[in-house]
Amino acid sequence: MQxxxxxxxxxxLVGPSSFRTVPIIPPIDLNADSLKRWIGRLGKxxxxxxxxxxxxxxxxxxxxxxNLEMKEKKLLALEEELNVxxxxxxxxxxxxxxxxxxMMKHEFELELDQRRKSLDEELKSKVVxxxxxxxxxxxxxxxxRKCKQALEKKLENFKEKEKDLESKSKMLKEREKFIEAxxxxxEMEKKQMLTYKESFAANMELEQSVISEKSRSEHSxxxxxxxxRTRELENRQVEMEKQLWEREGAFVEKDRDLKxxxxxxxxxxxxxxxxxxx
Numbered sequence: 001m002q003x004x005x006x007x008x009x010x011x012x013l014v015g016p017s018s019f020r021t022v023p024i025i026p027p028i029d030l031n032a033d034s035l036k037r038w039i040g041r042l043g044k045x046x047x048x049x050x051x052x053x054x055x056x057x058x059x060x061x062x063x064x065x066x067n068l069e070m071k072e073k074k075l076l077a078l079e080e081e082l083n084v085x086x087x088x089x090x091x092x093x094x095x096x097x098x099x100x101x102x103m104m105k106h107e108f109e110l111e112l113d114q115r116r117k118s119l120d121e122e123l124k125s126k127v128v129x130x131x132x133x134x135x136x137x138x139x140x141x142x143x144x145r146k147c148k149q150a151l152e153k154k155l156e157n158f159k160e161k162e163k164d165l166e167s168k169s170k171m172l173k174e175r176e177k178f179i180e181a182x183x184x185x186x187e188m189e190k191k192q193m194l195t196y197k198e199s200f201a202a203n204m205e206l207e208q209s210v211i212s213e214k215s216r217s218e219h220s221x222x223x224x225x226x227x228x229r230t231r232e233l234e235n236r237q238v239e240m241e242k243q244l245w246e247r248e249g250a251f252v253e254k255d256r257d258l259k260x261x262x263x264x265x266x267x268x269x270x271x272x273x274x275x276x277x278x
Contacts, residue, residue, distance in 0.1 A: 158271060165268050172261045179254045186247050193240055200233055 207226060 158268075161268050161271070165265060168261055168264070172258060175254060175257065179251060182247065183251065186244065189240070190244070193237075197237075204230075 204226070207222065
């Protein structure tokens with residue numbers, strides 16, 4: 001309808017309300033194909049007007065026909081003008097389109113180059129990061145190797161200490177057995193000495209009773225013998241007490257050695273636990 005209004009055809013095509021045989025032409029677009037279809041429909045309309053020329057309304061139809069022919073010429077001129085514009089505008093639009101495409105292509109290439117540079121930088125950064133991690137890993141491996149060597153050395157020292165401890169433990173057990181045997185012998189000798197003292201006291205009492213019954217000469221002889229015997233027994237008692245004191249001192253020294261060995265065993269055990277824990 002807009003195109004018809006531009007050409008002044010809208011009112012002429014509708015006509016008076018009594019002229020019902022003239023159809024209302026729908027709105028058209030101003031392009032070549034639409035104009036051709038519209039002109040074809042106008043041709044059919046002129047044929048209808050020719051057939052109905054014998055009716056009472058033939059004069060009005062003829063006037064309408066002339067108007068339509070004039071409008072048809074205007075439409076043909078408009079079609080030609082549109083064709084000319086189409087021939088001119090299409091290359092122009094193509095040029096503009098190509099310019100836009102070139103701009104978009106240039107922008108795309110710039111963006112692609114920027115992304116490529118960004119990817120190159122990112123790749124270089126990742127390569128540097130990987131190299132740094134490789135250096136760190138090599139450093140850690142070197143530290144682990146050194147720690148392993150130190151641990152193996154500690155383990156070797158521990159094994160040597162363990163062997164030494166086992167040797168000392170065997171010696172200690174042998175000394176303990178020897179001390180136990182010495183203690184048993186000492187107890188036996190002590191009991192024997194007590195028994196001897198008791199027997200000696202009984203003999204002394206018996207000899208004293210016998211001496212009192214004998215003559216003075218015999219008494220003096222017996223007294224002299226008794227004194228000698230007593231001195232001998234006292235000397236023997238002192239010697240036995242000295243031996244007992246020496247054995248007690250040896251026992252104390254052996255007990256001290258046992259405590260030292262036990263302490264060394266505890267220290268070695270703690271060192272072994274620390275090595276295993278590390």
